[in-house]
Amino acid sequence: MKLLMESLVLLCKQSEERVHFGRRISFFHGEMSTGKSTIAELIDYCLGGSLQKTPAIQSELVGVQLQAVIRDTALLIERNPNTTTSVEVSWERDGEAGRENLPLAAGEVPIVGDEIYNYSDFLLRTLGMPVLKVRKRKDDPESALQRLSFRDFYKFCYLDQPDLDSSFFLLDQPIRQEKSKDVLRYVLGFHSDRLNELQAELSETRQEQRTMREAARQIDEFLHRYGFASKATIEAEIDKLNDEEEKLDHEIENQGSDDLPASTVAEEDQALIGGLSDAIASKTAAIADIEQRLKEQESLIAEFLAMKFKIARSSTASELLKGAAFHACPACGTEVSRKSDAAHCVLCKSDLAEAPGGFESDSAVMERDLSDRIDDLKRSVQRLKRSHDRQNEELGGLTTRRADAQRRVDAARRQVESEYMKRARRLESRRGEIRERRRLLVRIMGMPGEVEAKMKEADALSTRISELERNIQTEQGRFDAGRKNVDALEKNFHALLRAIHFPEIKADDKVFLNQRTWFPYVHPKGNESLAWTYSDAGSGGKMVLFKICFALALHQTAAQRHLPLPRFIVIDSPMKNITPDINPEIFRNFYTELYRLLDNELKSWQCIMIDQTFFEPPETLDDHLERRLTQNEPDHPPLIRYYHGH
Template identity: 35%
Template sequence: MKIKLERLLIQTKKTREIIEFSELITYVYGPVGKGKSTLARLIDFCLGGHLENTPAIQQEFISAILHVRLGNYKCTLERSATDGSSVRITWFESEKVNGSVNAPLQAQAEPIIPNSELYTLSDIIYFLCGIEPIKVRQRSRDADSPLIRLSFRDLWRYCYLEQMHLDSSFFRFEDPFRGRKSQDAMRFFTGLHSERLSQLETDLMKAIDDQRAKRGAVKQIREFMSQFSLGSESEIIDQLQETETQLSDAKLRKTELHKKRSIDIHPTDFLREKILLLGEQIYQLKIAIDDSIEIVNEQRMLHSELITAKIKNERLVQAGMLFDDVKFESCPACGAKIQATEHSDCCSLCGKTASEHVLEAQIDNDSLRKDLNIRIDELADSIKRREMEISKTKKQLDKLIGDKAHLDTQLQEDLSNYDSAIVEEIRYVDKIIATLEERIASLKKLQSMPQAINKLEEDAGALQGTIDILRTELENERKRLSEADAIVKKIADEFKRLMLSVKFPGVYVDDQVVIDPRSWKPEVLHGETAWSFWDTGSGGKKTLFNVCYALAIHSIASKRNLPVPSILIIDSPTKNISEDENPELVKSLYKEIYQLALDSYGSLQFILIDSDYVAPTIELPDFKLRHLAGTEEAPSLISYYDGP
């Protein structure tokens, strides 16, 4: 997966810092607190990661632009401090092949680019790199969970070894969610993806079951037709034509009987009309009662509101009496000083005499009180009259319902007593018509049965081709998985070689290193003893364990052209390892890193971050050194910043 970092532009409040990256190794070193780890975090931030809000980032950071080559495309990834859910990505290959979108980190309902399958930044990175990612279960423990693309962030965990987690977790395998994502990434790298094998096996079994079911159905249908002498397709057509003729004669006979019956008046017709009229009256009365009840409820609500308004008015009058003697020295609206009036009985605000105020207030309150009393009495009277009308209407409705029930009973008795010969004959003809119509429907279904049998046989034969294709794909997939096992074995062997080369404490030539494809946790077998990352003990050994494993993966990926992103950022590879106490170990580790970089020149890019500089002992064609010391000769990442 070809990814090459070219430069990083960091826009701060005062400066624009530029970091150029080597195609082979960019080595950043310096004392604590000068921005070394922040540099790696900003690269991760532009690729959709989370940025730690250090004091320098909070106070000075504005935005970052990462120039990177993805596959054959020159790209820029832009993200500001306030962009929490998206990254602006722009790509260019030629005048006709280019684009720029604001790519969300989480999938939205609509694709970023119309008529495409690109929904996130991860999808665009895969697309530009020309990689088809595998699909994994959204919830791995749920068999019915939908399949989604493996995120680029799951692969990136093997390319960016953070200082924070370098000695405390092994690619988050202890995290139930992120650990499974890391396992999916390793399956993708090595080609050992069991979901495809499972899907092919499921499809094959489904096709075989479908073919078996179709052939079984054909056999059962033919046995059924033979058992009941249903005959061939031509015989069924003759039976159908004969039955249709009989049905036509029966319908004609029914029409003649109805014409004969229409001459006489049915004795129950008058009773039916009367019942229908009563039903309409009952319906109208029910509507009238419902409307009246609704009006009464509204009037009661209004009656309560008027009483409440009257009480509130009385409270206002009492409040006014309490404030009669209040003297204003300042305007309550603007606070300006009020000039004293010549007459002591005049209001200081409006200029009217106190008697005028009192008179007007009394007139207004008296009028309002009278209006409210009148309206309350009117509503009470209206409610009383409407309730009396509702009660009267309900009595009328009960009477009509009783009359209708009596007439219904009488109608049922009259209908049961009315049983003329003509009615009996009509019923008999209706029974014959129903029988003939059912027989025609059955014959039409049987008519299509021979055609359906032939279609089932054709479908069963076509499924044989699908079954053969699935069996071939399944065999190829099993063969590919056996090749993936060889890749896993090579990673384990390379891991052992690296640990021996850097003189990893407790690892010997006779030891074996195994990687279980189910858990992807490498273990060292020393005789009958097995130990892994969690058994190393010291923080320095944990760091060294992680770094060697990442180097092993990228080494084999470079040699076997595996879809691992072609970049490795290691923040503090000697974390918890003292160069004074373990000088040979530190030199051996860097020697392996430099040798791997040289062997994979053009296919793997390194960004190394450490507190001290370990010079290469071999000649490297492209080696960039960046010293972040907070001095004029070696400024910090944010050159002018000098803070916590």
């Protein structure tokens, strides 16, 4: 159960800070804001706690490593502030080494071996402790089981500064107190492996019984809802279905086709569809002919318009060039010959008798004739377009009438189905329903018997549950050693309070540990009516001493009676709310008693102490380490030597 911490390494942005620990005691003291409490917080962080993000840690820390030894296993525990769900653990023992990224939360599948599901399981198994399961709610015998983690034990080994005067090991916090109680029960001998196994088996047996009864209840409700209360009822319905199916088979076999009704297809609509199809084809052809004629006449209009422009341009040129004498060709500049026989053109040498003469007198007539032809063609195009629109409209009407007639024909065809086919399908459908119903009944015929069998099996488990409850009571009755451990803890706690001169604690006072709440009470002169406890201590300083003395008494009892508790203790600021110069007697007495314990009963324990003022251990307490932390003394630097921000 001994976890020996050797060193803590802070990987910072500008340096690597190493903190060494003594095998017996390590005392860190000095000024405020130098990182004393951070040492304990980083140990807690490496052992599965959350990171306390002080300004220095938040701005400078890159990673942290804890080197420790558990029995014959050397551990290197590494955590990164950016990773909050797992811990990197490397280990070495007997020449074998391993490394795993262990999750903080347990999953469904073991990570290492068959029992280790998370980091806590790894630490517990390495310490030689079993992975414990306890009932979540102690007053509910049917409550589910939950695991005790390393962190549940660690709260009795690490007394952190913020909770020293505000919480008594979480026993005063309703939601979290049960696990603290479970740890004390286990450590003090009120929990055994046999009891754990019996409680686990009892929980599983009760769950199995609940499952059986719930399954039987649901099956029974289903059967009653659909009228299947008993096997006889189901068999009677199957017989009725068999009789009905036999009658249906006979009716289907003897069904004839002599009474088939005649066809009722609408012949008039069919004939109408043929006529409409012919009309639609005729209309389509007529529309195509009209479109062809429209295309031809529009093309002719375009040609006549082009001819008009050509005549107009020719007449204009003739008028302009009339009587002109050419000395050179206007196209190429060649000199025109003067020789001419007056029968041919001076330029093109064409026969003047056959030349049109530039449309001198007929051009106007030709233009008027072309205009008249164009107008006639436009009127013809308009008539064709009107005819085209009319034909398209008539075609649309014919198409609509044919579609309506086709729908009527299709509807009539769908309705024309013989009574024979209808009746045959109806009979086949009913026969299929009967067969499906019968298959269902055959499948569920055994359910009423299954309900009865499950209820009998569940009742049989009641005998096993009663037997387990008796065994648990018997096992709990064997806790004589646990009661002796409690007596020893009460005596050690009272002796410690007396040794440090705790105010108002007298020799004839009694200490009583309530085994229901697990709070220690002080009975002044044995008077139970005047009992007081941690929350009644009054000042914050007394609450701090009360809690620390109880933890030391628990560790002392564990050492004396060989109880399963990790053999180290970390105390951060035992003199919180206590001023050493004003209360020098309490200061001296506390450390004197602490060193006495470490030199005697707690000789195999490792203690890490953090306080503002150093108290020198005796020479007999060898292998101890002391470090002073200051802001400005180079020989006593702060935890992060280059950081002076806060």
